[in-house]
Amino acid sequence: MDSTLLLSQALNGLGNGLIYFLTAVGFTLVFGLMNFVNFAHGAFFVLGAYAAFELTGRGWSLWVALLVAPFIVAAIAAIAERVLLRRMYRLAHTYQIVATLALAITVQEIVTLVWGANSFTLNAPESLSGTVDVGPVTYPWYRIFVVVLAAALTVLLWVLLERTTFGAKLRAGSERPDMIVCLGVNVFRLFSVTFALAAGLAALAGVLATPMRGMAPVTGTEVLGLAVVVVVVGGIGSFGGTLVAALAVAEVQSIAVVYAPAAGNVIVYVLMALVLLARSDVVMRRLSHA
Amino acid sequence: MTGTRDATALEMVGVTRRFGGFTALEEVSLSIAPGTLHAIIGPNGAGKTTLFNILTGRLRPTAGRVLVNGRPAHQSPEHRRVAMGVARSFQVTSLFQDLTVRENVRLAASGRRLRRALSMWRPVEHDHAGLARAGEVLDQVGLDRVAERRAAELSHGQQRLLEVAMALAPRPRILLLDEPTSGMGVDDIPAMESLLARLAGTHTVVMIEHNMALTMRVADRITVLVSGRVLTSGPPEQIQSDVEVRRAYLGGELEGASDADAE
Amino acid sequence: MPLAAPVCAVAGLAIFAPSYSLASTIVIYAIAALGCNLLLGYTGLLSFGQGILFGVGAFAAGLSFVHWDVQAPAGLLIATVAGAVVATVVGSLCILRRDVHFVMLTFAFASMFAYAVYLFKDVTGGENGLRGFPAMTLGAFGSTWLELDTGAVMFAVASVTFVAAYWALTRLTRSAFGATLMAIRENEDRAIAIGYPTMLFKLLAFTVSGLVSGVAGGLYAVFLGSVPDSALQLETSTMILVMTILGGTGSLFGSFLGSLAYLLLSHYLAPTWDRWQILLAAALLAVVLALRGGLWGGLRGGLAASVALVRGWVR
Numbered sequence: 001m002d003s004t005l006l007l008s009q010a011l012n013g014l015g016n017g018l019i020y021f022l023t024a025v026g027f028t029l030v031f032g033l034m035n036f037v038n039f040a041h042g043a044f045f046v047l048g049a050y051a052a053f054e055l056t057g058r059g060w061s062l063w064v065a066l067l068v069a070p071f072i073v074a075a076i077a078a079i080a081e082r083v084l085l086r087r088m089y090r091l092a093h094t095y096q097i098v099a100t101l102a103l104a105i106t107v108q109e110i111v112t113l114v115w116g117a118n119s120f121t122l123n124a125p126e127s128l129s130g131t132v133d134v135g136p137v138t139y140p141w142y143r144i145f146v147v148v149l150a151a152a153l154t155v156l157l158w159v160l161l162e163r164t165t166f167g168a169k170l171r172a173g174s175e176r177p178d179m180i181v182c183l184g185v186n187v188f189r190l191f192s193v194t195f196a197l198a199a200g201l202a203a204l205a206g207v208l209a210t211p212m213r214g215m216a217p218v219t220g221t222e223v224l225g226l227a228v229v230v231v232v233v234g235g236i237g238s239f240g241g242t243l244v245a246a247l248a249v250a251e252v253q254s255i256a257v258v259y260a261p262a263a264g265n266v267i268v269y270v271l272m273a274l275v276l277l278a279r280s281d282v283v284m285r286r287l288s289h290a
Numbered sequence: 291m292t293g294t295r296d297a298t299a300l301e302m303v304g305v306t307r308r309f310g311g312f313t314a315l316e317e318v319s320l321s322i323a324p325g326t327l328h329a330i331i332g333p334n335g336a337g338k339t340t341l342f343n344i345l346t347g348r349l350r351p352t353a354g355r356v357l358v359n360g361r362p363a364h365q366s367p368e369h370r371r372v373a374m375g376v377a378r379s380f381q382v383t384s385l386f387q388d389l390t391v392r393e394n395v396r397l398a399a400s401g402r403r404l405r406r407a408l409s410m411w412r413p414v415e416h417d418h419a420g421l422a423r424a425g426e427v428l429d430q431v432g433l434d435r436v437a438e439r440r441a442a443e444l445s446h447g448q449q450r451l452l453e454v455a456m457a458l459a460p461r462p463r464i465l466l467l468d469e470p471t472s473g474m475g476v477d478d479i480p481a482m483e484s485l486l487a488r489l490a491g492t493h494t495v496v497m498i499e500h501n502m503a504l505t506m507r508v509a510d511r512i513t514v515l516v517s518g519r520v521l522t523s524g525p526p527e528q529i530q531s532d533v534e535v536r537r538a539y540l541g542g543e544l545e546g547a548s549d550a551d552a553e
Numbered sequence: 554m555p556l557a558a559p560v561c562a563v564a565g566l567a568i569f570a571p572s573y574s575l576a577s578t579i580v581i582y583a584i585a586a587l588g589c590n591l592l593l594g595y596t597g598l599l600s601f602g603q604g605i606l607f608g609v610g611a612f613a614a615g616l617s618f619v620h621w622d623v624q625a626p627a628g629l630l631i632a633t634v635a636g637a638v639v640a641t642v643v644g645s646l647c648i649l650r651r652d653v654h655f656v657m658l659t660f661a662f663a664s665m666f667a668y669a670v671y672l673f674k675d676v677t678g679g680e681n682g683l684r685g686f687p688a689m690t691l692g693a694f695g696s697t698w699l700e701l702d703t704g705a706v707m708f709a710v711a712s713v714t715f716v717a718a719y720w721a722l723t724r725l726t727r728s729a730f731g732a733t734l735m736a737i738r739e740n741e742d743r744a745i746a747i748g749y750p751t752m753l754f755k756l757l758a759f760t761v762s763g764l765v766s767g768v769a770g771g772l773y774a775v776f777l778g779s780v781p782d783s784a785l786q787l788e789t790s791t792m793i794l795v796m797t798i799l800g801g802t803g804s805l806f807g808s809f810l811g812s813l814a815y816l817l818l819s820h821y822l823a824p825t826w827d828r829w830q831i832l833l834a835a836a837l838l839a840v841v842l843a844l845r846g847g848l849w850g851g852l853r854g855g856l857a858a859s860v861a862l863v864r865g866w867v868r
Contacts (some may be wrong), residue, residue, distance in 0.1 A: 037653055084842075093652050094599045095841075098798060102838040109831035225660070232657050266668040269661040273646075276658055280649035346746065372748030384746075386739035397736050400729070401748030408757075410730040417729050456747065 002258075008137045009254040015143050015212070017250030018150030021243050022205040023223060024230040025157065026198025032174040032237025034191050036089050037096045040104040041202060042224030047107075048073045048203025049215040050115060052122055062125045062211070069207050070200035077199030078192050086191070104220060112217040119216035122207070146208050153204070154243065161239060170194060174237050225265075229272045298360070299324040299494040300345070300376075300464050305354030307340055314340040316518045318354070322511075324463070327490035329497045329505045331529075332515035333538060338498045339381065341515065342468055345496070346378045347371045359463065373402045377462035379453040381469040381498070387442040391433055391452060394441050395424040398459035423459060430488075431455040432481060447478030454485065458493075465489065467497045471504060483508060506530060514538065559719040562809050563712040571820070573704030579809075579816045580711040581772045584718050586796045586808035588766030593794070594802030595726055596758045597738030600659040602643060603793040605666045606763045608785030610636040610770025615683040615780040616676070624692045625701050625710070629771040636767015637760050644759025648752055651741070667786045683780040701775065711772050715809075718765050722805055725761065734758055766793075799837055 027041045051072045052065035060068075084103075088096050123129075124142040131138045161167035169190055173180040181187050206215065206223075230249055234241030249268050256264035277283060300322040307315040314337045322328045330338050343349040345356060347368040356364040358374050366374060377398075386394050400406055400420035415421070428434045431451050436444060441452060450470060457465050471482050479501070486508045489495055499505045505512065505526070512529045514521040516538045522529065529535055563580060570576035585607050592598040613635030614628040623631070647658040670677045677683055689701035691710065701707060725731050736744045737751050744751050774780050783789060792815070800811020815833065822829035 094597060094656070097599060097653070097656060099841045102834065102841045106831070106834040106838050109828065109834045113828050113831060228657055232654060262671065263668065266664055269664045273658055273661040276650055276654050277646060282649055369745045369748050369750050378746060384740055384743045386736050386743065388739055389735065393732065397732065397744070398747045404750070407729050407733045407749060410725050410728050413727045414729045414732045460748065
């Protein structure tokens with residue numbers, strides 16, 4: 001087996017994994033804090049990329065797009081949360097899934113209407129084009145940049161959650177939503193900010209991903225599927241779990257490309273199913289008796 | 291196994307329940323005589339709901355045993371406890387919101403009849419036994435006039451009564467009522483109290499309550515639970531005058547204990 | 554008269570539909586949506602697996618036609634059994650979890666089956682699908698009663714199956730079993746607390762759902778004279794789900810309305826407007842948002858509710 005191919009795929013897995021993490025972490029934060037399952041989360045990923053497309057189309061560089069697109073999408077998300085989604089927090093998860101899925105399909109259709117169904121790509125900025133030798137592998141600078149930036153954001157996010165007041169409120173609220181109200185926290189504002197943050201991160205991930213893999217309106221569904229897998233495997237609301245799961249999923253996909261190209265996604269879903277089944281009450285009880 | 295020890299309807303022997311590092315219940319032993327109304331009181335966090343969850347099979351004890359009419363029950367899963375004669379109402383109202391009041395009670399009445407519930411062909415109106423029992427219970431509880439309304443449309447007080455009705459429906463030998471008057475307004479409580487008074491004597495009732503005045507009036511025996519342990523147990527008069535019990539409730543008066551009216 | 558609704562529905566199609574082909578398709582997917590609705594509207598289970606059952610039914614029937622040269626009724630029976638078996642096996646695993654985890658498990662199985670079509674392309678024909686059916690005939694044990702070679706006969710067969718399935722499900726949903734499913738939908742924990750072994754009920758719901766969606770798949774195979782690979786893909790699951798929700802999950806008739814609406818829109822709009830599905834998406838969103846009804850049990854409404862509303866006005 002070609003070890004350089006394997007190595008470069010493993011490196012790809014790292015970059016992809018961090019992008020999956022940035023996408024999935026928002027989903028899990030929202031689920032954990034607001035008990036809200038947002039199956040339209042993939043839309044933020046896609047909208048971020050299209051916002052970048054528009055910005056770069058007007059002459060701005062990708063750097064600007066990376067900075068501005070997340071805020072545009074975060075703003076859209078904040079409005080959607082306030083106007084529409086807030087009412088769904090009290091409803092059953094199944095309903096939330098159906099409603100946000102309908103929303104996701106609608107957004108996808110609108111995006112297709114505006115920009116067409118074809119995929120597009122963004123060009124990596126001049127300064128990041130070209131490759132470098134990483135051991136035996138010749139690796140693109142851009143992908144290295146993605147790893148560095150995404151890792152930095154991951155650390156920043158961790159700091160935000162573990163070392164700031166906002167993060168403390170978010171974590172407390174995820175465990176005992178009823179209690180944080182008593183502590184004088186403006187719950188609505190906390191929800192809005194968290195939701196916007198989730199959307200912004202996903203949008204950023206979308207912009208980062210596009211130069212590597214292209215983007216099309218239908219990408220949202222695929223991304224959503226993977227994000228939910230990551231969250232479900234990593235544990236809802238868990239930062240560390242989501243990170244590990246995201247990296248694991250990406251690595252499995254990347255390695256699968258080498259050995260069984262078409263099977264990558266299915267293998268991911270099979271593994272998720274195994275994890276879910278292993279964690280079921282029935283199995284856990286059997287295990288504890290053993 | 292033949293014969294049951296009817297001397298105690300429900301018994302917990304040395305029940306301990308841990309959640310990771312936290313001990314919710316420690317060596318709790320309780321003995322409940324048939325036909326009595328036994329109240330369990332204690333400050334918040336004392337472990338009362340955990341105790342109920344163990345009695346109903348929602349949780350397994352980490353150690354100790356639960357005996358229902360002398361038979362060990364602690365291994366039985368929740369849905370089999372009803373067959374063993376144990377039925378429960380919930381502190382946070384947990385009804386079938388979109389179904390009618392009558393249907394809520396019919397479902398509860400027929401819960402132990404698996405073969406009936408598996409009938410896929412004959413219309414549910416053929417569940418004569420279940421429907422008859424539902425009618426009986428609704429009369430007993432005073433909800434007969436709202437029988438055709440959706441459970442979601444009832445007032446809070448009526449929903450609490452429906453909670454108890456659903457526990458009554460399967461003709462249980464042992465009724466576990468978790469804060470039956472929770473959230474009820476002053477106007478609704480007398481209806482619940484008279485229902486409880488009617489039940490005591492014909493049923494074995496174990497009740498968690500915070501309403502002290504009501505508890506003192508209807509209970510035959512009271513057990514006080516504090517921080518997962520049994521502090522003391524005895525008839526209402528004894529509990530009322532127990533210094534330790536007063537101290538357990540933040541050193542103040544037992545709420546409403548000196549008041550003749552409901553709180 | 555419980556049969557009035559489905560009979561009127563197919564009669565209406567027979568009179569007004571522009572072609573038997575469209576009418577048959579509407580009826581076939583209506584049956585699939587009935588199977589989906591049993592799980593979603595009555596038991597409260599959102600499953601992405603309806604496409605699996607439909608596709609398995611189609612392929613099972615198709616394979617029996619190609620390899621064993623059976624007649625249509627036998628093929629349909631095989632499709633029904635195959636659907637029920639697969640539904641029971643897959644369902645038994647998925648119900649080990651609840652809520653979002655359950656939904657994700659159904660999604661996982663749906664993708665596994667979708668992949669299997671290409672993995673086992675020697676059996677399924679891969680991208681080309683399953684072809685090479687003999688002429689379809691109605692009959693049993695070698696004797697033929699009728700050739701299944703016209704649109705009208707096909708429509709008749711589909712309609713009879715639809716009415717039969719509708720009737721059976723009407724009885725089922727009105728029975729004590731159906732009442733228990735609804736209780737599980739409303740509050741599974743309470744259902745357990747009052748003594749129902751809810752896992753058993755959910756599993757049986759899956760089995761019945763498999764029977765119904767399976768026979769729909771079988772009809773599809775008979776209708777097309779082949780089985781396309783799309784029959785076992787996620788898009789089929791999504792389409793069936795959309796039909797079910799659009800039509801209204803609170804009633805069986807909604808499943809027919811959902812199929813009708815979806816396929817009529819597709820028939821009239823798709824040829825001229827590429828993005829016709831945006832209307833569908835908007836309609837779906839409107840239906841879902843209109844169901845402000847708080848708890849899960851409120852997920853009904855849709856077209857069926859609108860029809861009931863109109864009927865109310867007309868009276």
